[in-house]
Amino acid sequence: KELVFSGVQPTGNLHLGNYLGAIKRFVAMQENYDCIYCVVDMHAITVPQNPADLTRQIREVTAAFLAAGIDPKRHIVFNQSQVPQHAELAWVFNCVARLGWLNRMTQFKDKAGKDRENASVGLYAYPSLMAADILVYRATHVPVGEDQKQHLELTRDIAQKFNNDWAESIAAHGFGEAFFPLTEPMIQGPATRVMSLRDGSKKMSKSDPSDYSRINLTDDADTIAQKVRKAKTDPEPLPSEVEGLKTRPEAENLVAIYAALMDTTPEEVLRQHGGAQFSGFKASLVDVAVTKLSPVADEMRRLMGDPGHIDAVLADGSARARALASVTMDAVKDIVGFVRAR
Template identity: 45%
Template sequence: MEQTAQPKPERRQRIFSGIQPTGIMTLGNYLGAIKNWVALQDEYDCVYSVVNMHAITVRQDPKALRENTLAALALVMACGIDPEKSVLFIQSHVKTHAELSWVLSCNTQFGELSRMTQFKDKSAKHPENVNAGLFTYPVLMAADILLYQADLVPVGIDQKQHLELARNIAQRFNGVYGNVFTLPDGYIPKLAAKVMSLQEPTKKMSKSDDNPKAFIGILDKPETIVKKFRSAVTDSEAEVVCREGKDGINNLLAIYSAVTGRDFPAIEAEFAGRGYGDFKTAVGEAVAETLRPVREQFDRYMADKAFLEECYRKGAARAEAISQRTLDKVYKKIGFLAK
């Protein structure tokens, strides 16, 4: 009896994204990025990295960098990134990133890097250390993406320029040496909450804000979270409704909707005729409850350093196996002798 050939399973598109080990992850990072990373694991072939090599463009305390790198790994896992489903690794553990970055640097124009707005911004913030790495780190970012032949890269507005550069470098290399790199596209999540400052709601929530009341850290205690929301800036009205000019309330509505899954009309109906005090407390309590399992899981992971080490070692091995294939093709194309 003849057996019919089974069709090959369709290759899932690959997504690459990275997170810097900054020490603090905000509610904005969680709702705007990490929560979506978790959802993507079921639909895509996901590669996620703690990009500690990018972090050193600004001078770091070595001990703090080691601690923050491990904490960042534990935190993304606590948020729901499964190292069995996704490739999760620490960037400096995979040597191909630095190696490809050099080759790509030799295929990137000085003028292209001069136009990068983040170089100008960071140079202004850190005038005492305007280093070559700060200038060329968009090339390392391109290497991060192109090594894994990523089809998609989740990007915010501030990263679109870097993704365009990665595409330009890949197109130039492919044009000179033949097709090696997949051209990555930006991925815009279906649902991505844009979280603004609790004290200046026209500005994005940021961990670098001088006012600690302006942002919520994922690991903040429940009572701290509720207290910060109670002090959130709103307006002189008393109506919980989404409307132009009500930036503070609009921000709280977006946050409450993101953590409860309820739409704006339902939330507005729930708080009709009630004051801002009730609403701000409800938002704070909902956020605190949403983040509770993340905090608890993070504490469990940080108490088991051996398990975290096992995860990042396995992740690095998987990442190197994938990325080495790309690097080998690149080295052959440009004329490097095989070992």
């Protein structure tokens, strides 16, 4: 059975990259897959978080999921900390993953920066918890942005090593040749890596100190217009072929954003706008961005007015997630050889 899992961290400033690279695609998966979408609050505390802000941001990511069109009745929407099996399986995976594997993770290197001795152990073990998030549901597909590719490869390595190390026990317990699936990353579409509006070589990110580097999901129409107008570009008009974007990262980024918002391809955008000056193209981009994002922002604001409703959605999703996760975790305990009450 094909099952989609993905998550978003409640670390504030949910932006257009999170929307186009992840949330908008989560919505599209609902037709053809059973989907589990998680607000990964335990990942968020791998770096310091103010408790009151964290609580609000967990509700805000949930509101973004619902406002974008995820149906929490047909699928599962919940926050990670309400399902203890994620942490339980992560511990087993900490004992499967090798130090050498984690040492290669570029996200840890980026986030820990120069002061690595002071980074949390949680930040280092982040990929192992992420593997547990996915595999505790034995999910087969994970829609993510390009930046998560390396973590998804590690998830497959962990699954494979678990399957190999306990192969005999897996077979003895009637699970056949492999217990965990080798999950497929789904990194697709024109906006798998949305770049900063100020610097075409950096990804759009929640933690960029410049608010002008990103379009936040909660920005109003005037703010979106101002940010797009100020976005860095070059002096040339838009090319008419995508090849002409190769050496022009800022232009390439704006065309990709336009294409993703319109559910079309960069080729098609250039068929319509090739030869245009940026002033004109940016005006069209503002129109499209405001038209597509305003309804989501309005609905997020409405939902945030009723935190009790959001918490109830998360409680319901968590109960359903726990029921699924506990089946996997019981099996893992049997495979590993732990004693448990039956």
